[in-house]
Amino acid sequence: MNKFEQYLSNIGTAFIRVPKAVFGSYWFVPQDGYVLNLLVSIDCLGNALTGGDPNETISSRAGKAMQEGDKWGCILCYILQHSLIFAKDHCIKAIQRHAGNLAVIKDD
Numbered sequence: 001m002n003k004f005e006q007y008l009s010n011i012g013t014a015f016i017r018v019p020k021a022v023f024g025s026y027w028f029v030p031q032d033g034y035v036l037n038l039l040v041s042i043d044c045l046g047n048a049l050t051g052g053d054p055n056e057t058i059s060s061r062a063g064k065a066m067q068e069g070d071k072w073g074c075i076l077c078y079i080l081q082h083s084l085i086f087a088k089d090h091c092i093k094a095i096q097r098h099a100g101n102l103a104v105i106k107d108d
């Protein structure tokens with residue numbers, strides 16, 4: 001599968017999950033509540049739209065990028081950490097080691 005086909009497949013995967021989450025038939029994390037799962041589904045769609053893995057959140061991708069010293073990851077994690085919504089070390093705690101293999105644009 002070429003990169004364009006992989007990109008379309010990733011977007012399709014993530015896009016389908018959002019309405020499923022709306023109707024309660026898709027749970028990113030079964031222990032989390034309805035609203036959180038819906039928000040995470042939208043987050044994964046955003047990650048897929050930017051070339052990332054549809055099974056990974058933007059925070060996880062940014063946390064990995066920050067650990068590698070990528071400027072965008074450092075900036076985004078700094079902003080999230082200093083917001084009123086997210087906890088300290090949000091990106092580090094959000095890292096999903098098992099996700100990221102389907103990314104079209106690899107952060108290396």
